[in-house]
Amino acid sequence: MQNYSIFALLRHALNGHTTWAPAWRSPPLRESYDVIVVGAGGHGLATAYYLAKEFGISDVAVLERGWLGGGNVARNTVTVRSNYMRDASIPFYVKSVALYEGLTDELNFNMMHSKRTMIDVVQTFPKMRELRRRQLTMDIYGSTYEQISTEEVRRRIPALTGGGPDARLPVIGGMVHTDAGVNRHDAVAWGYARGADARGVELHQQTPVTKLLRGGDGAIKGVETPRGEVRARRVAVAVSGHTTTLTETVGLRLPLRTMNLTAFVSEPVKPLVDVVVNCPDSGFYFSQSDKGEMVIGGAPDTGQSFRRDIKQHVFEDTVTAMLSLFPSFRKLKLLRQWGGHLDIAPDASPIMDETDVPGLFVTAGWWGGYKAIPAGGLTFAHLIAKGSPHPLMSPFTLNRFKHLDYVMESGTTTAR
Amino acid sequence: MQDRRFPTGGRIDRGQPLAFRFNGKEYTGFSGDTLASALLANNVRLTARSFKYHRPRGIVGSGPEEPATLVELDGRHASANQAATTVRLEDGMAARSVNCWPSPGLDVGAVNQLFAGLIPAGFYYKTFKWPGWHLYEPTIRKAAGLAGAPEAPPLDGHFEAVHAHADVLVVGAGPAGLMAALVAGRAGRRVFLADERIEAGGSLLDRRLEIAGRPALDWVAESVAELETMPNVTHLQDASAWAYREHNCLMVNERSLVNSTVLERNWRVRAGRVILATGAIERGLVFPQNDRPGVMLASAAQAYVNRFAVKPGERTVVFANNDSAYGVASDLRASGIDVAAIVDSRDVIPDFARNFAGDIPIRAGAVVVGVRGRRAVRGVAVAERDGRGAEKIDCDLLLHSGGWNPTVHLFSQSRGRLRYDDSLATFVPDEAVQACASVGGAAGELSLASALRTGAEAAAKATGTKIPDLPAATEESYSIAPLWHVDAPGAKGKAFLDIQNDVTVDDVRLALIEGYDSVEHVKRYTTGGMGFDQGKTGNVNIVGTIARQKGVPLQDVGTTTFRPPYTPVSFGAIGGIREESVVLPYRHTPVTRWNLDRGAFMYEAGARWRRPGYFPCGDEMFQETVNRECRAVRECVGVYDGSPLGKFELKGRDVDRFLDHIYTNLMSTLKPGQCRYGLMLTEDGLILDDGVAMRLGEHRWLVSTSTAHADTVHGHMDELLQTQFPDWNVHVTPVTSQWNNATVCGPKAREVVAALDTDIDLSPEELPFMRFADGHVAGLPARVVRVSFTGELSFEINVAPRHMRDLWERIMEAGEPFGIEPVGSEASHVLRVEKGFLSLGHEVDGTVDAHDLGMGWIMSKKKGDYVGKRSVELRRRGNAIRRELVGLLPVDPNVQIPEGAPLTPGGETRPTEGLVTACVWSVVLDRWVALALLENGQSRHGETVHVRLKNATVAADVMAPVFYDPEGRKMRS
């Protein structure tokens, strides 16, 4: 793998950067592999990388319908954090954050990981109670969460001039999550792709999987693509949003619905906010990218959707909530908006398991799966390699639905 | 001194001079100017610095496509980035170039140019890794970003968002759009016409064309006047359609409204049919130093000359690969600008074009291989495409035209597919998928005659009328031979594809070399097309360059996705009037005013109700206040406003079986006058709500719900009745706001209610616990209900809201001698915790069921089926360990446990075995008491468990979850 460094840049500058090696090869598609990973998004690429690196399985083909890194990894709000509520979830995300922090060195690719902390701006007492619950449970697993006063919140987020004592929902304090950060989403996809490729994994773009194939024994035997049939005894599906579309080709139904989650960015402006700002009571969050854009996320559209747009009324709710706390943003301009598909389980927690079809593995139901990419890839690779769930993901198998033992991160009966 | 302004002509008003500042210097322009035209009139050539290399830049375009000159406005017009070409000049305006310091003339950031070789596309992925990104990030952040962020909301005026409905929405008031609006308007349809420019006319404003043998602008004026007379037509200028949503809903952002306090208005237009007459945008040519100040789009120069009477240069060279530039050349020459040469990359030039050129020397088959002058164009180097016949031509203005791109943004947002058209060498709309039609330039119909024709045809089709006779228009023809970038021998130096983000042909080459070879990869790796202008002039050249490098057709490369907005729109306009207090709904009861007067601390308490948390007296601390309110209820009497509780009247033959189906316990056995506490589950066995049902009559019931879940329960009941039991005879009527109530509770409650004088017998015999009676209280028609959420003797007095404030004040009067206190949510919380009463917000968190809460008795065994029964049984057959509700007594009675604190074995750093759901100071027990969910808690009474805090553990004894009057004598008294 070609080393990336300032010296490499200097060297290549001499000949006008015309001799850089490709970040990944484009080998011919073979007829069979040990493992097929469907989907070259963040989770698929990370899974392939860890299969090769941690488990020595490099006879792997990653099949991508479009261009690699074009899944949700290309269209999310890049927030990495571990402030979850339940024992089942926290350690997994703690692990994921840790892996993210080492990723630039591990992959020799600058993720621009910026551990800039997240501040929750709290506006109701029930929310403050819930966050305190998280805080004390997170502490058991070494994830940091500190309560701060309203004054401190405003000191650290000067642009937060709304939410005063007379506001509809006054700011009553905040929580600081110092482990949180943001990074460059394309770099995550390209870094894992380059790393996997260097370890022998084959990346095949423009290779949509149209059908999963079962053998006579009922076990998985491969996939069908317009470029021909590709065989493997282990097929791992990491296609957020389209999981059921694929599994239904082998008659397998999963408890998943596909939703459209939207995000938007403002015009680029000079640095104004240097933390990730999350306002759970108002229903939005944002951070300022290194380019200067405010990267803003809000609520998902209602209803199942494979359409990557935004619902105007949902969008307006997010915007007005933001303006109520950040009134100076009224003159700030919307530059671009988009959506992404995610599939969500009845309890809004992820599903990672080998299915009833032997050899067919799924990782799905990731709500905010970007932060889960490294640990998600590592644990999925573990499942594929060992055939048994990684301890960090054992609460999230399909088994839990047999007795309706939901893992409710949302923490309420009605938020579904 | 506007020394570049022609003495006559143009669409500006020389009678209205406007003074403005740019980068600290004073200038004047005229009404009708944009900031860009005024700057050019004042011969300001160097107006900006580029994003990455900080190269000197000038004005390139004349509209929203402007890639180079972004400004920041100060003072009254304060806003962040704006393209100078879209800023309508106003008197006293102050503008600054973005992203350069101290000025575009002397810009410190320009040092980047020295390292240009080191920082190709994606360089940051390869470096800044050691020792850590955090060392470099702050500097890079400062360098990035463009304008400064607005520091305050606009002082005067406000924003507005509004709904609109139209039979036909026409976007764009150029020739095609005006013609479409006329046809649809004359047909009597409701027409909504929106155009992004300050005045109507579109490209006609920039050019010298004729309609019906007269100047085209006469026709524009007449058309606008006619539309003016039509009451069924709404015509907006300076209004951009920025989003095309599903079901023909478009967003239109209206700016600079006259004599209104509204700064900007966002129209949500729902249209029967949409006609997209958004015109076309000229793309540049890609050649070395094509970013120098004085290198300008041909169409822009034409606009400055004709529309603004501005002379963009003295001596110009025109570089083109298509015919349209010839008309520009002839206009410029007619204005006395010396056109040194037309350099056309095509070998064969159509006569149509040649006629325009007249005696202007034409170099066919030639290209511009370089530009002289760093801060202003001083000349160009020209050569044949194969590099032969090189010559230098002096000039101070280089115009270029790479062809025309239909403005397909909205069409593409509507999900319409694009098709690459070889004859036009660009992407044009293919089949429409929503009820819309593209006309004129937006459809690739680049001649005036075809614009008028297609506009009329689309409108006629939309309105089912016949196409009118069309006026004759200037003859035009258009042909082009694509030239994606100049690579003639001798062409050296940076050739820009995206001028704003400093993306060059070499950057795209590098991306492809490294394997980033899909159009999306190239965009992301080079950031091409990701600037403020979203690549309006450059994107197709990028696609062309990729196609050329990879040797595939442009159709196969495709475009990146067009996303809203078409042009940036301020968040304020999107939000409209929703701000501050009204950003979220809020609800009041007739007592809210009284609470506020009494100095109550109010907060959101579910379902948008603003409720009193507590009623501080004097300089009491919070806990003192709550204790006082609790003591009142436990020792004498208190009253609270229970109005927000959800209430529904159910009527019909099948109400009994319906209630038995939605409640876990048996309701149908109730007699009129009785009420019963009940629990509702979701079908998957989770707790949905709890409340009280009363039988008013044989077929009439009143069902009350928790405040927070009133709407949820309403939906739940309606859905079951309309979808599962359509033939059941049950009518549901929400009466939450027909019945308010004041609940008098405490040992002295009966005396207080009696003192109000009532015709209802309050004796425990006549009106025992869980009964109600209708009658009068304090002379007001009322229903008195014996329920208790505090564990004390309680009378819930229900009246119509019109009487509520009256009742409340009478209660406070009558209660005064008994020491009555108004009770807020905080005290109510304490009182219910002391009794171990369920609070959905605390004890129910999506996993517990009634058995866990020690309420197994409420899960009827008599009933074969009810919502959630099967799921609860199924879940309990699983082997998951249950977390059950228990009471906790901190071993040290004076230690408070934070609500939500985890219980771990021995308080060690281990997975939790439960959590504290509530912890309150009990005035009756004079200690802290808590409720908790604990693994197998019901069998662990008497055990000591440990709460794990960050730096401490709290030992607590486990007991049954009731601390006060376990037999419930008091509330039954």
Next chain:
Amino acid sequence: MSYDASFERLPISACFDLKGAESALVEWIGAEVLPEFPAKANRCCKADGVSLDHVGPRHWLLHADIDREGELNAALRPNEATPEVSIVRVSDTMTTFRIAGIDAAHVLAIGCPLDLHETAFPEDAVSFTEFFGQKALVRRCIGGFDVSVEQSFGDMLEDYLTRALR
């Protein structure tokens, strides 16, 4: 103020919620008490100060001045009504704002997604829709519109209208 429109909060009026089959209601109440039933959805019929709004399937609202409440209550006998029909006094549940003036329609459009153009929403039209995010009953009045929202949202709506008209 940028709009030629004003609003006022009207005193409460008598209102009864009627549900069930039209025939059953007529049978119970007696034709003489009620105006005739509107033939179409979201239309109303008026007769001597009483208006009957067809606001939902097998669902009507009966309106009159508040001083008629007792008399109507006596005629409708909600509590004794046959099981097939539901009659509930709901006079207090909604609070009504009268928005009048040349720009009244525009002010409505700020908060209401419904097409209120006379071709789409004629003189006798009445409908539940959305106003500033809340469920609202909209009808025409002289020179403008009457908008009724759930009573507890009254103060909020006043807040909104004040902003809309500033």
Next chain:
Amino acid sequence: MMLIPCPFCGHRSESEFAYGGPVKPDRPDPHTTSDEDWVEYLTTVPNPLGPVQERWWHVKGCGTWLTIWRDTRTHDIVEGPGDAG
């Protein structure tokens, strides 16, 4: 913002409605159905890349619970409650 066809009110803005979720098969008899089928009924809904049958509640309008077929790729309503027959 979609335009949803309400059988009583006609086409109305999506913001007047509350989403009611995809239409499930009829509720199985809890006494006779197997655990597996019961769980499937509760947790697993059709999730097609294309038309899905779903319910909307006209909560801010006439209160009707209606059923439509909506294409999840486009939001086009391919079959309204009226056409359902």
